Amino acid sequence: MATDFTKGSFGCPHVASTFEDETNKTSTMETYRKIALWRVQRSQVVPNPAKRRKVSFPTCETCSSTMLRPFVCLGCQFTACWKNEHIKDHLGETGHILCIDVNSGSIYCRICCDFVYHSKAHRVNIAASVAAEERSTFFQEVRTGSREPFKPWTATGKEAAVLDTHLYVPCQARRGLLNLGQTCFMNVILQSFVANPLFRNYFLSDKHNHKLCKTDDCTCCELDIVFSEVYSGTPGPYGPASFLATTWRSTELVGYSQQDAHEFFISTLNQIHSKTRGSTIFQCICVVHSTFSGLLQSDVKCERCGNVTTATDPMLDISLELKDKGGSAVGTELTLFSCLRKYTQPEKLGSNQYSCDKCGKASHEASKRLSIRKLPPVLSFQFKRFEHKSGDKSAAHKIEAPVRFPATINMAPFTTLFMEAKERDSQGNGNADAASFPHLGPEAIYEYDLFCVVCHEGQIDNGHYTCFARSHDEWYRYDDDKVSHSSLGACLGSQAYMCFYVKRRLEYEPYATPSYKKAREAEAIKEKERERAARMREVEDDLLATV
Amino acid sequence: MPARNEGRYDHLFAQLRRRMAESGEWDRICAQLRQQLNESGWRDDFKNRCKEELARTNEGVSFESLMDEFRPQAEAAVSPAVKEHIKSMIRRYVESQVES
Numbered sequence: 001m002a003t004d005f006t007k008g009s010f011g012c013p014h015v016a017s018t019f020e021d022e023t024n025k026t027s028t029m030e031t032y033r034k035i036a037l038w039r040v041q042r043s044q045v046v047p048n049p050a051k052r053r054k055v056s057f058p059t060c061e062t063c064s065s066t067m068l069r070p071f072v073c074l075g076c077q078f079t080a081c082w083k084n085e086h087i088k089d090h091l092g093e094t095g096h097i098l099c100i101d102v103n104s105g106s107i108y109c110r111i112c113c114d115f116v117y118h119s120k121a122h123r124v125n126i127a128a129s130v131a132a133e134e135r136s137t138f139f140q141e142v143r144t145g146s147r148e149p150f151k152p153w154t155a156t157g158k159e160a161a162v163l164d165t166h167l168y169v170p171c172q173a174r175r176g177l178l179n180l181g182q183t184c185f186m187n188v189i190l191q192s193f194v195a196n197p198l199f200r201n202y203f204l205s206d207k208h209n210h211k212l213c214k215t216d217d218c219t220c221c222e223l224d225i226v227f228s229e230v231y232s233g234t235p236g237p238y239g240p241a242s243f244l245a246t247t248w249r250s251t252e253l254v255g256y257s258q259q260d261a262h263e264f265f266i267s268t269l270n271q272i273h274s275k276t277r278g279s280t281i282f283q284c285i286c287v288v289h290s291t292f293s294g295l296l297q298s299d300v301k302c303e304r305c306g307n308v309t310t311a312t313d314p315m316l317d318i319s320l321e322l323k324d325k326g327g328s329a330v331g332t333e334l335t336l337f338s339c340l341r342k343y344t345q346p347e348k349l350g351s352n353q354y355s356c357d358k359c360g361k362a363s364h365e366a367s368k369r370l371s372i373r374k375l376p377p378v379l380s381f382q383f384k385r386f387e388h389k390s391g392d393k394s395a396a397h398k399i400e401a402p403v404r405f406p407a408t409i410n411m412a413p414f415t416t417l418f419m420e421a422k423e424r425d426s427q428g429n430g431n432a433d434a435a436s437f438p439h440l441g442p443e444a445i446y447e448y449d450l451f452c453v454v455c456h457e458g459q460i461d462n463g464h465y466t467c468f469a470r471s472h473d474e475w476y477r478y479d480d481d482k483v484s485h486s487s488l489g490a491c492l493g494s495q496a497y498m499c500f501y502v503k504r505r506l507e508y509e510p511y512a513t514p515s516y517k518k519a520r521e522a523e524a525i526k527e528k529e530r531e532r533a534a535r536m537r538e539v540e541d542d543l544l545a546t547v
Numbered sequence: 548m549p550a551r552n553e554g555r556y557d558h559l560f561a562q563l564r565r566r567m568a569e570s571g572e573w574d575r576i577c578a579q580l581r582q583q584l585n586e587s588g589w590r591d592d593f594k595n596r597c598k599e600e601l602a603r604t605n606e607g608v609s610f611e612s613l614m615d616e617f618r619p620q621a622e623a624a625v626s627p628a629v630k631e632h633i634k635s636m637i638r639r640y641v642e643s644q645v646e647s
Contacts, residue, residue: 042574057568066565068573114609337586407591410582489595492588 011118014097014109018074019120028074029124035072035102036128040136044439045412045446062086071108074098105129127152133442133505147514174471175230176237176481180244184480185261188467189268190240191478192452193223194230195469197502198291198377203227207287208276219271220287222246237481247271261454261465262319262382262498269316292316294376297416300349302356303365312373317380318343322399323387336381336405336499344370344414371416379411379448379501386460398460402495405450407488409501412446448501456497468494563644576636583629593621 018024042055057066060081071087072079075096080086087099091110099108101115105125109116134149155163173194177187193199202208203224210221210228222243229238251267269288273279276286284293293314300309320339346369356366385399412418417440453468466479468491477486508514567573584590597613 046571046575054569055571057565059565065561066568068564068568114607114611335586335588404588406585406588407594408585487595487599488591489599492591492595 011121012107012109012112012116014111015107015116015118015121018098019118028121029128031072031074031077031100032105032124032128033131035100035105036125036132037135039102039105040129040132040442040444043443044136045418045441045443046439060084060086062089070102071099072102074100074107123152129444130505133444136439137441137445137507147508147517169233171231171233172471173231174476174483175234176478176483178237178239179480180239180241182258183240183244184465185259185264186240186244186247187480188261188454188465188478189265190223190226190243191467191469192265192454192498192500194227195452195471196291196378196500197451199223199287200227202287202291204231215275215277217246217249218275219243219246219250219268220275223272258461258463260386261456265380265498266316288316289314291378292376292380294372294379295374297371297373298368299371300366300368301346303367305356307356315376317382319382319384321384322401322403334401334403336403336409339383339403340414344372344419369419371419372411372414373416375411375415375446375503377503377506379503381405381499381501383497383499385456385497396460398456398463400495405453405492405496405499407450407492409448409450410443410446411448412440412443415440415446445503445505445507447504449504450491450499451502452500453491453494453496454498455494457495465497559645563641566644567640572640576633576640579636580629580633583632584625587626587629589621589624589626592624593617596620 018028038055057068058070058079059065060067060070061078062080063084063086065081065084067079067081069082070079071082073087073090073094073096075094075098078087078090078094078096080090082088082101087108088110091097091099097110099110100106101108105128106115107118107121108114130150177190179187204227208220208224210218210224213221215221222240226238226240226243247264247268250271269292273284273286273288276288279286279289293316295312296315297310297312300311301307318340320336320343322334322339346367349366349368383403386396387399421440449470451470455466455468457464457466466477468475468477468486470476470491475486475488475491477484477490564573581590597617600613600616601608
């Protein structure tokens with residue numbers, strides 16, 4: 001079995017041999033490309049199913065039934081069904097070894113008698129899916145050539161030479177954090193940052209080097225130090241004393257008393273943002289905003305004249321109420337979905353809260369509806385468990401009710417685009433707008449995966465924070481300095497206070513000229529200038545020669 | 548004449564299936580089912596159970612043996628409300644396609 005991790009390729013040996021032969025490799029990659037395209041077209045997010053582009057379904061070459069779960073033989077492109085075992089029969093009859101499940105891109109190996117994993121095939125599958133999704137996304141115009149399709153980075157030339165001389169050091173990147181005196185609220189948030197793929201990529205690629213930064217009390221530097229410590233390979237817990245000290249100096253969260261983890265979270269994000277050079281108020285591209293920033297849209301509709309006033313607000317996370325005004329209904333289960341539905345439900349406004357611009361009356365009938373206009377790469381949810389009655393902290397109490405949340409969530413139904421499209425269709429609008437949005441992009445761009453859960457046990461002022469964080473497909477529990485292997489079940493069964501989800505696909509800014517194109521244009525202009533100057537000099541020289 | 552009736556229904560069933568697939572109705576119902584199963588915690592519950600099973604056994608467990616073991620439990624664990632809802636969606640579609 002090929003298990004050389006440094007060569008970056010391991011798994012089923014029968015799949016491995018497919019990739020060793022050049023013609024096989026090419027035809028395999030072509031197969032992946034074709035099935036990814038079919039799969040993406042099949043799974044478009046459509047608010048109105050009647051408007052979906054028709055997708056043709058293959059029939060089994062053995063029994064002619066329409067295949068809802070088609071399989072393709074890698075040896076000869078024979079397509080057959082799994083249900084009646086016709087694809088397995090084909091493999092047995094022809095001696096071919098591998099076939100692909102079109103729905104997932106997984107490979108079944110006749111010799112291993114099982115679905116198998118191979119890292120190269122896995123990468124090819126993802127690359128083919130991303131390429132197919134790029135071509136059919138609603139927002140980006142790879143089709144029209146305004147942006148190059150995504151290519152995964154491969155080391156070439158100097159980079160490859162540097163990588164060759166480096167030693168690969170195994171590092172689990174999981175370290176406990178010492179409790180420095182009621183600082184579990186800080187530890188769980190720091191663990192959520194460490195587990196955050198976008199923060200991890202930012203700091204590991206040296207985008208903010210604490211040794212080069214000249215800012216005083218820089219929270220961003222402190223976070224860089226935490227990443228360096230966690231990824232140092234040093235065993236045993238780390239005490240984030242300097243992070244704590246910087247927090248004391250920069251905010252009002254001073255002292256050793258227990259703080260609210262969510263408050264600390266928002267405060268730290270603001271600190272990092274304000275200390276980042278080049279951070280702006282609007283459309284900031286600091287690490288905090290690139291990671292967490294989304295847009296919330298609120299539509300206020302005057303029920304009398306139908307006029308809608310729209311406002312958008314940036315958001316760093318979503319705080320969800322757990323109780324209705326009259327307390328949540330008995331028997332209804334609290335889930336993240338139900339909370340989100342409540343969050344995006346139209347809400348009647350009080351009689352004097354809104355006066356309509358159009359019909360000019362202080363409307364008694366106005367409703368406000370929230371929706372997510374722009375989804376952030378990392379979506380953070382807070383369940384409002386701590387009720388403070390009119391600022392009097394001593395009278396606060398905690399809502400203990402558990403909330404069920406999923407390991408993956410599709411956010412499409414809560415987005416502005418989707419909600420508006422649904423509304424248009426239910427009103428029977430057959431105008432150009434509805435037709436031009438036959439689909440809202442491949443499903444994958446709305447999917448999020450859970451990677452961290454912050455839990456709180458005990459009373460408001462006498463409790464303890466712990467968290468769960470995911471590393472690939474394994475879950476670990478972090479209790480200050482104690483890190484233990486856990487399970488998805490344990491994580492989902494815990495009483496969550498905050499949940500962090502990461503988007504499965506990242507996108508570029510829409511309707512923006514890519515920076516590499518701007519650079520090319522600038523370079524082309526400079527080149528023209530240089531040529532012009534050179535020609536002018538030639539002309540001058542000729543003139544001088546004649547004198 | 549059972550043989551002839553069976554053949555007739557097979558043909559109807561196959562045609563219905565094809566129409567359901569190509570119109571996107573099957574995928575739509577499937578997406579609805581997937582979302583409801585996710586929301587009810589069913590999906591995560593069985594993912595967890597399968598992972599725990601894998602962790603328990605020392606030698607590898609094949610996909611098909613996992614399926615054989617968990618399929619009956621999984622089918623039984625689908626809430627009756629979800630079952631009814633999906634069945635009614637299917638029934639509605641079939642009725643819309645077949646002339647009585």
